[in-house]
Structures are given as structure tokens and as C-alpha cells.
Amino acid sequence: MRNLVSSSLPKLPSSEMAAAAGGVALALGGWWEEVNGSPAWQDGAFFSLSAAYALVSAVALVQLIRIQLRVPEFGWTTQKVFHLMNFIVNGVRAVVFGLHAHVFLFQSKVYTLVLLELPGLLFFSTYTLLVLFWAEIYHQAKNLPTGKLRIIYIAVNSFIYVIQVCIWIYLGITDNPLVELVCKIFISVVSFVALLGFLIYGGRLFFMLRRFPIESKGRRKKLYEVGTVTAICFTCFLIRCIVVSILTWFLLLSSCVFFFSTLKHF
Incomplete structure (x- = not known):
């Protein structure tokens, strides 16, 4: 049967297949443009x-x-x-x-950056609050102290907002491309911190719930909820971290190429 099917299909030369693939690529490229x-x-x-x-x-x-x-x-x-x-x-x-x-x-580029980056910081604070909620549940179940968890949450978020506001103020004073690179690296680090939080406390809470019998519908639902939210949030912050890191490397390479090309002219 395999021989019959393969023999019944028309065989295109490799040059025609390459041309067809090139035509599809050009069509997709034109559609995207x-x-x-x-x-x-x-x-x-x-x-x-x-x-x-x-x-x-x-x-x-x-x-x-x-x-x-x-x-x-x-x-x-x-x-x-x-x-x-x-x-x-x-x-x-x-x-x-x-x-x-x-x-x-906006006349000043920093206002645009604030509008584009502020929702990301608020998103970080929102979902690290969910990590705090899970951490409190985990510590209470393990009879561990929970008093310092809120302090750590407030301290980490305050530090991140202070650093970001300082970067915005500096960009408002001097429009420096290097500071924009630092800002993107900082956003990548913030996303990495968030995914670590979900990996540690979301994973701990998930495996702790798995140790208990899950005959009840509510406990099964809670286990599914914690596992799903942990996987989704971890994946989202991981993708954001990777995309911002790749963009930072591209900007850094383009800056280096521009710097060396200007040196050659001198």
C-alpha cells in the first residue's frame, strides 16, 4: 500500500519544490508587510x-x-x-x-516608556501577591512562621518600584540608549524573580495538596486550580523573560555594531 500511494503521488523536481516554498514564503512575507x-x-x-x-x-x-x-x-x-x-x-x-x-x-520618550512598562510592574505586584497568598497557606500548613512573608513581599516590590522610578527619572533627564538597555535587563530580572516565586511556592503547594487524599470534589478542584495557575503564570513570566532578554541582546549587538562602524570612520 505504501508503494502504491507513493507511486500515485506526482514527483516534483527539487528546483520546483524550492520555488514553491519560496513562493509561499514570499506570499507570507507580503501578507505580513x-x-x-x-x-x-x-x-x-x-x-x-x-x-x-x-x-x-x-x-x-x-x-x-x-x-x-x-x-x-x-x-x-x-x-x-x-x-x-x-x-x-x-x-x-x-x-x-x-x-x-x-x-x-509624547514629546518626551520617558512618558511613553512609563505607560508601556507600568502595567508590567503592576502585573508583577498582582501575581506575586498570589504567590504570597500561597506561601502563607503553605507555611500555615507546615506550622512555619508567616509574619515575615508580607514584609518580604512589600520590601521586594518597593525595591523594584524605586529602581524603576530612578531609571525613568534618569531617562527623563538624559535620553541615553544604554539606560534603556539597563531598563530592559531589569524587566527581564523582575520576570525571572516572579517565575521563581511561582515555581517554588506554587510547586510546593501543589505537591503538598497531592499528598492528601483527593476524594472530595473541592480538594480535587483546588489541586487542579493551583497546578493550572502555576503552570500558566510560570510559562507567561518565562516567555516574557526570554523575549525581553533576546530583544536586549539584539539591541546590544546593534549598539556595538554602530559603535565599531563609527570608529572605522575616524
Whole structure:
């Protein structure tokens, strides 16, 4: 049967196959250039992202209201603060994508960088708060002290925001491309810290829950929830870390090439 099928297929010369592959590549390249240069396609993509983030923000707000109505006596718990921050960070992203046409029109480049990078910092604070919530559960289950966890969370976030604000202030004073590289390296390090947090405490909580019998539906659901959220958040921060690192290396190489080319002219 294999011989019959192979003999029935038309055999193209290698040159024709290469030409066909080249034609497909040119067609895809032309399609991408058309999409990349089309304001209508770009507006559609940005407005779709804005709508998606607005939907996630609305869901977080609804969850916050539901929890507050169900247990108002507990005050601002970690879970409520998480939903509030999730509402804020996705709302900010929705506004930035919705007003994308005005984001790059500032006279000073630092304002554009603030609008583009601030949601990433808020995203880091939001999901490291989830890591804090899991760490508190894990420490309580193991009879370990939990008092220093919140202090560590506040200290790490305060340090990151202070460093980022200092970078923004310096870029506002002097537009230095080297500082932009430092900023991207800093964002990559921040993403790496977040993925480590999810790997350590998400993994610990997941394997701790697996040791208990999971006959009950609620415990099985919690195990699935912790495992899924840990895998998704770890993957997201890992991809962000890799993409920013690759972009940083490209910018660094292009800066080095430009530097050596200018030296040759002298």
C-alpha cells in the first residue's frame, strides 16, 4: 500500500519544490508587510486587546464585589486585594491599548516608556501577591512562621518600584540608549524573580495538596486550580523573560555594531 500511494503521488523536481516554498514564503512575507503597514489591521489588533483586557478587568471587579458581599466582616484580605489589583492592572492595559494612537505622541520618550512598562510592574505586584497568598497557606500548613512573608513581599516590590522610578527619572533627564538597555535587563530580572516565586511556592503547594487524599470534589478542584495557575503564570513570566532578554541582546549587538562602524570612520 505504501508503494502504491507513493507511486500515485506526482514527483516534483527539487528546483520546483524550492520555488514553491519560496513562493509561499514570499506570499507570507507580503501578507505580513501588508498587515504591519495597515493602520486598519493595527487598530483592529489593539482594540481587540483592549476589549479582552477590559473583559478580564470587569470579571475581576465582579469577583471582588461578590467576595465583599459574601464576607464583608473580614476586611481587606489577600484575596480581595488580589482581585482589586487584577482589576487595576487589566484596566490600565485596556486604556493603554485603547489609546495606542496617542501613546507614542509624547514629546518626551520617558512618558511613553512609563505607560508601556507600568502595567508590567503592576502585573508583577498582582501575581506575586498570589504567590504570597500561597506561601502563607503553605507555611500555615507546615506550622512555619508567616509574619515575615508580607514584609518580604512589600520590601521586594518597593525595591523594584524605586529602581524603576530612578531609571525613568534618569531617562527623563538624559535620553541615553544604554539606560534603556539597563531598563530592559531589569524587566527581564523582575520576570525571572516572579517565575521563581511561582515555581517554588506554587510547586510546593501543589505537591503538598497531592499528598492528601483527593476524594472530595473541592480538594480535587483546588489541586487542579493551583497546578493550572502555576503552570500558566510560570510559562507567561518565562516567555516574557526570554523575549525581553533576546530583544536586549539584539539591541546590544546593534549598539556595538554602530559603535565599531563609527570608529572605522575616524
